[in-house]
Amino acid sequence: xxxxxxxxxxxxxxxxxxxxxxxKNSKARAALIISTSIILxxxxxxxxxxxxxxxxxxxxYDLVILVLDYVLLAYFLYIxxxxxxxxxxxxxxxxxxxxxxxQGIFLGxxxxxxxPHVPLEVKPVFLIDQLSIIMCLIVCIIGxxxxxYGIKYxxxxxxxxxxxxxxxxxxxxxxxxxxxxxxxxxxxNSLLWLCxxxxxTTLCCYALIRHDGTPEAVGSGIRALWMNLVGGAGFVFxxxxxxxxxxxxxxxxxxxxxxxxxxxxxxxxxxxAVFTKSAQMPFQSWLLGAMVAPTPVSALLHxxxxxxxxxxxxxxxxxAFQGTALSTAVAVFxxxxxxxxAILAISQAxxxxxxxxxxxxxxxxIILCAGINTPLAITAGITLLVFHAVSKGLLFLCVxxxxxxxxxxxxxxxxxxxxxxxxxTTITIAGIISMLLAPxxxxxxxxxxxxxxxxxxxxxxxxxxxxxxxxxxxTTVFWIKWLGRFLSQVPSAKRATMERFSPAYHxxxxxxxxxxxxxxxxxxxxxxxxxxxxxxxxxxxxxxxQSWFFWGTIGAFAVWPIFVxxxxxxxxxxxxxxxxxEQVRPAYMCGENVECEAAEFRSxxxxxxxxxxxxxxxxxxxxxxxLNRWFNPTALIILLTLFALVIVL
Amino acid sequence: MSWxxxxxxxxxxxxxxxxxxxLLRGVDRKLTARMQGRRGPPIQQPFYxxxxxxxxxxxxxxxxxxxxxxxxxxLIVTTLVLFALRQDLLMxxxxxxxxxxxxxxxxxxxxxxxxxxxGHRELLQLLAYEPILILAAAAxxxxxxxxxxxxxxxxxxxxxxxxxxxxxxxxxALIIVMRKSPFDIxxxxxxxxxxxxxxxxxxxxxxxxxxxxxxxxxxxxxxSIISLFWVPGVWPGxxxxxxxxxxxxVIDNITARLTxxxxxxxxxxxxxxxxxxxxxxxxxxxx
Numbered sequence: 001x002x003x004x005x006x007x008x009x010x011x012x013x014x015x016x017x018x019x020x021x022x023x024k025n026s027k028a029r030a031a032l033i034i035s036t037s038i039i040l041x042x043x044x045x046x047x048x049x050x051x052x053x054x055x056x057x058x059x060x061y062d063l064v065i066l067v068l069d070y071v072l073l074a075y076f077l078y079i080x081x082x083x084x085x086x087x088x089x090x091x092x093x094x095x096x097x098x099x100x101x102x103q104g105i106f107l108g109x110x111x112x113x114x115x116p117h118v119p120l121e122v123k124p125v126f127l128i129d130q131l132s133i134i135m136c137l138i139v140c141i142i143g144x145x146x147x148x149y150g151i152k153y154x155x156x157x158x159x160x161x162x163x164x165x166x167x168x169x170x171x172x173x174x175x176x177x178x179x180x181x182x183x184x185x186x187x188x189n190s191l192l193w194l195c196x197x198x199x200x201t202t203l204c205c206y207a208l209i210r211h212d213g214t215p216e217a218v219g220s221g222i223r224a225l226w227m228n229l230v231g232g233a234g235f236v237f238x239x240x241x242x243x244x245x246x247x248x249x250x251x252x253x254x255x256x257x258x259x260x261x262x263x264x265x266x267x268x269x270x271x272x273a274v275f276t277k278s279a280q281m282p283f284q285s286w287l288l289g290a291m292v293a294p295t296p297v298s299a300l301l302h303x304x305x306x307x308x309x310x311x312x313x314x315x316x317x318x319x320a321f322q323g324t325a326l327s328t329a330v331a332v333f334x335x336x337x338x339x340x341x342a343i344l345a346i347s348q349a350x351x352x353x354x355x356x357x358x359x360x361x362x363x364x365x366i367i368l369c370a371g372i373n374t375p376l377a378i379t380a381g382i383t384l385l386v387f388h389a390v391s392k393g394l395l396f397l398c399v400x401x402x403x404x405x406x407x408x409x410x411x412x413x414x415x416x417x418x419x420x421x422x423x424x425t426t427i428t429i430a431g432i433i434s435m436l437l438a439p440x441x442x443x444x445x446x447x448x449x450x451x452x453x454x455x456x457x458x459x460x461x462x463x464x465x466x467x468x469x470x471x472x473x474x475t476t477v478f479w480i481k482w483l484g485r486f487l488s489q490v491p492s493a494k495r496a497t498m499e500r501f502s503p504a505y506h507x508x509x510x511x512x513x514x515x516x517x518x519x520x521x522x523x524x525x526x527x528x529x530x531x532x533x534x535x536x537x538x539x540x541x542x543x544x545x546q547s548w549f550f551w552g553t554i555g556a557f558a559v560w561p562i563f564v565x566x567x568x569x570x571x572x573x574x575x576x577x578x579x580x581x582e583q584v585r586p587a588y589m590c591g592e593n594v595e596c597e598a599a600e601f602r603s604x605x606x607x608x609x610x611x612x613x614x615x616x617x618x619x620x621x622x623x624x625x626x627l628n629r630w631f632n633p634t635a636l637i638i639l640l641t642l643f644a645l646v647i648v649l
Numbered sequence: 650m651s652w653x654x655x656x657x658x659x660x661x662x663x664x665x666x667x668x669x670x671x672l673l674r675g676v677d678r679k680l681t682a683r684m685q686g687r688r689g690p691p692i693q694q695p696f697y698x699x700x701x702x703x704x705x706x707x708x709x710x711x712x713x714x715x716x717x718x719x720x721x722x723x724l725i726v727t728t729l730v731l732f733a734l735r736q737d738l739l740m741x742x743x744x745x746x747x748x749x750x751x752x753x754x755x756x757x758x759x760x761x762x763x764x765x766x767x768g769h770r771e772l773l774q775l776l777a778y779e780p781i782l783i784l785a786a787a788a789x790x791x792x793x794x795x796x797x798x799x800x801x802x803x804x805x806x807x808x809x810x811x812x813x814x815x816x817x818x819x820x821x822a823l824i825i826v827m828r829k830s831p832f833d834i835x836x837x838x839x840x841x842x843x844x845x846x847x848x849x850x851x852x853x854x855x856x857x858x859x860x861x862x863x864x865x866x867x868x869x870x871x872x873s874i875i876s877l878f879w880v881p882g883v884w885p886g887x888x889x890x891x892x893x894x895x896x897x898x899v900i901d902n903i904t905a906r907l908t909x910x911x912x913x914x915x916x917x918x919x920x921x922x923x924x925x926x927x928x929x930x931x932x933x934x935x936x
Contacts (some may be wrong), residue, residue, distance in 0.1 A: 453787075461932070613765045
């Protein structure tokens with residue numbers, strides 16, 4: 001039974017992907033994607049009902065994984081070499097080739113010479129607990145909705161590019177395979193298996209980023225590849241060290257040995273893998289480059305797969321370094337990324353880049369929580385992981401829809417969109433609000449993170465706290481600026497007419513926004529049923545939900561009263577207030593308006609001059625060019641310090 | 650607190666606070682006038698103004714603006730109710746943030762250059778003062794072991810002797826929230842400057858009155874947070890708050906408006922620096 005469940009979760013998406021590769025008919029492909037999605041969603045709910053279990057497949061599967069691992073590395077090597085042959089010597093292909101070789105050689109040395117058996121068996125291979133189940137729910141539900149959305153999106157996308165031959169079979173092959181690889185990754189307990197699935201996600205990510213095949217896309221794809229190979233190499237070293245010191249590769253056993261100082265180095269290597277996968281500073285550029293990919297890819301990478309694998313691993317291994325210097329260093333590193341990305345996002349005008357910075361920042365916050373490493377912080381981390389996934393998936397899909405209406409992703413072009421595309425703009429606004437305002441889930445997690453950091457008994461806590469509060473204030477700035485563009489309208493008493501409802505686009509989006517709002521309102525039962533058991537795996541959970549408030553040990557968040565107020569404050573007036581035409585007046589233009597509804601004023605010689613307004617970007621002070629000079633080296637120094645600390649101690 | 654005490658406290662917060670806030674604004678205008686060698690309006694002038702504004706015809710540019718004016722008022726009132734119910738201080742500050750966001754969005758929802766300028770600058774003000782407020786709450790936590798206002802109030806010893814550095818930082822935040830010089834960058838007090846009235850430019854009549862009343866609540870909230878620095882006893886805290894209010898007025902009258910980048914520099918380097926110093930001090934020496 002367990003075997004079948006896992007097979008459906010992991011192998012079935014791979015198979016479905018291969019079938020999609022052979023399907024030329026778009027209707028048949030759509031049917032395949034939708035049915036796969038439904039099966040995966042049902043499966044994840046089944047996992048939730050079933051609860052924790054463990055399973056070890058027959059030994060020959062270890063051999064299969066071993067062989068596939070080298071096939072994968074050989075493919076990475078091949079990518080590096082072909083790139084070398086086509087563009088000549090370049091940092092990206094040097095890194096790809098050398099890292100793939102490095103990884104292959106060390107993995108080979110380990111598996112064939114140093115390990116006592118070939119293949120090395122680890123028991124259990126799969127260990128499913130509440131944390132993996134939460135991840136599985138995120139992957140299967142949000143990932144599937146994104147795939148369904150992708151059906152129409154890719155049709156429109158290819159029509160816009162005027163493509164003669166569709167590349168969709170290959171696209172959906174990787175999309176669906178990604179989900180299977182993620183399931184494997186979150187269920188695996190054997191580090192060898194985990195490492196294999198880790199590399200498969202790297203492969204899918206690379207292939208999807210370069211999907212459009214433009215030089216920019218290829219470049220970004222290879223950059224994503226080599227940066228993730230840095231983490232992959234870290235993973236291999238972690239495996240070798242951990243086996244050397246402990247004689248086991250079972251993740252559960254490694255995590256179970258809390259605070260053994262000899263283990264800190266392999267844990268630090270795993271953290272390196274986490275940082276690259278989650279695109280933390282100074283590795284952020286691969287995720288920003290990934291923006292060239294079609295929007296469903298971005299949505300998938302940012303919300304349900306790829307980057308989540310990193311923070312999942314961070315939360316998973318956090319108990320092992322509880323109370324060590326490594327833990328504090330991880331918190332500082334995460335906090336630094338959170339603060340800097342929030343500041344960098346202020347200067348961005350491209351919607352997808354803003355979203356990307358926000359993702360990196362939120363992942364930094366989760367890593368910070370893993371580093372703070374108290375039960376309250378871990379609760380905050382897991383809660384944030386879920387709420388961020390829902391809202392971020394939603395926002396990417398929204399930007400994709402807006403892009404396909406106005407063919408632009410620039411925030412300035414979205415000025416006044418609330419009166420042009422009211423439906424999707426309202427959903428986007430709701431999505432942004434769910435990312436930033438109290439009392440939605442993301443903010444509740446932030447609140448818990450601040451209280452946990454404040455309560456941390458460490459000299460470093462003030463520093464971490466400062467980065468946390470500056471980051472969260474800057475977060476407000478870049479989101480609100482964007483919201484302001486949506487809302488900025490010319491005076492008018494007319495109500496906007498709704499755009500056409502398109503089920504393939506709007507249904508996934510509506511489901512996600514319902515999820516984001518619903519989970520926030522019902523956070524108390526959601527916490528009790530889903531989050532608390534996951535925290536309880538390695539910590540004693542400290543949050544209670546008496547009278548549906550969110551109670552930490554040192555404070556409480558009155559969730560539903562504030563929801564009631566928010567509804568009274570924003571929803572009721574929206575429904576009640578009606579304007580008569582005579583109550584509407586033009587904006588103040590020193591008395592030189594042309595007429596009420598025209599965005600024009602009279603300038604020299606009474607000439608009609610269009611009124612132009614725009615957002616603040618403060619690019620001179622806060623631009624990437626200016627700040628990255630300081631941010632990237634600092635992040636690198638923090639990372640090196642982290643390793644230095646671990647080696648010295 | 651029993652339920653009727655809770656209702657009483659909430660009602661007090663909702664009904665009494667605007668009178669205090671309005672009076673403070675009146676005192677503000679009187680004192681400012683005297684410092685400038687003018688006679689100044691009577692202390693009850695803010696109430697006359699608001700009553701008059703409410704009686705005016707309702708005119709607006711967009712509907713969104715009106716919705717957000719209500720949002721601003723209701724959320725700020727909520728923070729005071731939460732304060733009166735002695736809830737989590739950090740939550741109060743975060744909800745205050747939601748209120749300020751409503752004000753910003755209200756001004757950004759009209760395509761008017763002045764209002765847009767004001768809105769963006771108000772955002773930068775938020776960026777400047779919110780971190781100070783949160784860090785100050787953390788400093789209070791470190792000293793008292795609680796984020797609950799109820800527990801903070803039941804402390805035996807006043808906080809100011811060990812948290813005076815954080816108190817200084819809070820003064821910076823207070824200047825920004827009260828939109829006083831040198832940080833009155835989002836809504837210049839005098840309507841003939843380059844941004845007209847900034848965030849308030851596009852509001853008039855009853856809705857301008859709503860914003861004004863909300864601002865009264867906001868000032869009282871900030872002063873209440875400051876008064877936490879001297880409990881037990883009711884009067885020391887109130888006197889401390891009034892003293893801080895007076896200090897802000899003096900600073901307002903002896904400084905000129907700064908640019909946003911200076912505001913950020915002063916509040917982050919000065920304000921945050923002070924609180925960090927305080928936090929580190931508490932960590933090393935235990936206060």
